[in-house]
Amino acid sequence: MDSLTQIVLGAAVGEAVLGKKIGNKAMLYGAIAGTIPDLDIISNYFVDTVSALKFHRGFTHSLVFSIIFSPILAWIVTRYEKYKNIKQWSWFFFWVFITHPILDAHTTWGTQLFWPLDIRLAFKTIFVIDPLYTLPFLVFVIMAMLQHRSSNKRQLYNRIGLIISSCYLLLTFVFKFIAYKQFENALENQKIEYTKIQTRPSPFNTILWSANIETKDSFLIAHYSFFDSKPISFQPYPKNHHLLGDLINNKKIKKMIGISKGWYTITKIDNQLYYNDLRFGLLSLTPEAQNFVFQYKINTNATGSITFEEVAKDALDGKKLISELWQRIKGN
Template identity: 55%
Template sequence: MDSLTQIVLGAAVGEAVLGRKVGNKAMLYGAIAGTIPDLDTFVGNFFDTITAIEIHRGYSHSIVFAVAFAPIFGWLISKIETKSEASWKNWSWLMFWGLFTHPLLDAHTTWGTQLFWPFDLRLAYKNIFVIDPLYTLPFLVFLILALRLKRTDPKRKKYNQLGLIVSSLYLLIITPALKFYTFQKFENALENQNIQYERMDTRPTPLNSILWTANIETENAFLIGNYSIFDSQPISFHSIPKKYELAGEIADDPNLNRLIQISEGWYTFSKESDELRFNDLRFGTMDIENPDSEFIFSYKLSKEHGELVATETEKEMSDAKNLLPRLWARILGN
């Protein structure tokens, strides 16, 4: 999830664990714990693109990391907060839950997390977009209400609990129910249109859980369809050829195979100005109403010093500006 959401979650968890004893400092250190796992994006700057992608949401988003580093961070805080009533064990417990709930939340996004690192198992439930105001804003409001009260005020604990309950209901009940409902809609549409397919994957579109996208794999192409719970027209699917033949002599290249594994097989090739591109279909295109627009994650493939190198294509700010009004219009139904 985005940084603000992880800060809010971390602060709320910190308050739940230690707020009664240390007050607002529990929120502060909880918020810090909630941001630490995402420092892997900074580490990724020292590596090539493919390695950086593999690192993201890897070790720092695992149970191993939370268990290993919570006592270390707890010890450091105990040395800073020498006058606090909390002990080293108290701080360590707070840091563990701050570090651990971060990947638990990320597991619900499309990218997912390697919670059980070093095992090669990425959890990705794909029931919430990485930025979802319906999850974050109510949570933030309750956290601010709690923050304004004294640590001994019983309402403080009540507000914090309400924030955790409301956000959890949305994350664990409402969005999975919407995912199940929309998945059935896509299944019925494929059956009604006599479309034979190998597998299907669904996810919410940016900033909401009302409009959903389905990726469907067939023998030679991928189909992409959108469905809003406010739709009144049948679902239509747009076909994107796989074009695997464009890989040519690099088809068996180890670095290309790493990209394929990262994409979980949801990829196509394309050529732009004689440049070979690898398109990761899992995150859709820059324009929800134009399936032929550029993919959000697309990589230029080239050889440097005999090694295959992937370079992420740059996106223009105008692309994002054009996305929002068209996305909103599509959310309201076809």
């Protein structure tokens, strides 16, 4: 999830664990600690693109990280804080750390909660920025913060924020199931043969859902809003995996395919190969759009080694997408 959401979650969890003991400091430390797992983005400056993608939401988003670093942070804090109970501080940091990847596991990218096992939990039920999750949560955290630490209202407001946000998170599974059945029924009605289907919410909401469907030679992309009145339409995108040629045996190519779980297409423009990760869709809802959210140039040098270069996103595409989303959410 985005940084603001993780700050709010960290503050609320911190308040729930140590709010009675240290007051608003619990929210402050919780908010700061809630962002620590995302420091893994620093790896972008030291390793190649593929390695950085593999590392993202890996070790720092794991149960192992939470267990190891909670007592370390607790020891550091008790060196200067008046409240010296290192066991309570360890418990505090553990819950702030572990709830971060648990929330991230609901997004499309997911987390390696059980690192070093190569298992990435990705429930794909919520977009990384969802105002319906974050804003009510933020309001109740602020309301709690304004109360005295011994006030019953403080505990009540914080608890309400945690309950509402958690219930919404559970509700997204219901939304996902409904959307999944709609896509499944549409494929059956249109007699489309497929091998796999993957669904995810569109940006900033859980009303409009997207689906990737794998067929023999192509992937289909489709959208469904709960306000739709017309049948779902499926847009094909040829796999074009054959364009890789012998590069299919390259270690970096194999690693990238593993990262995208096989949901990728290859395009060739002016003799340049592009790797398109389908898991996150496109920056447009118009048919036959080609501006994938994550698209990489496959560069080869004279020695035959490969590098992936992410294609820069156009800010205008983002603005256009927001407009398209608003129209599409209202139904087809």
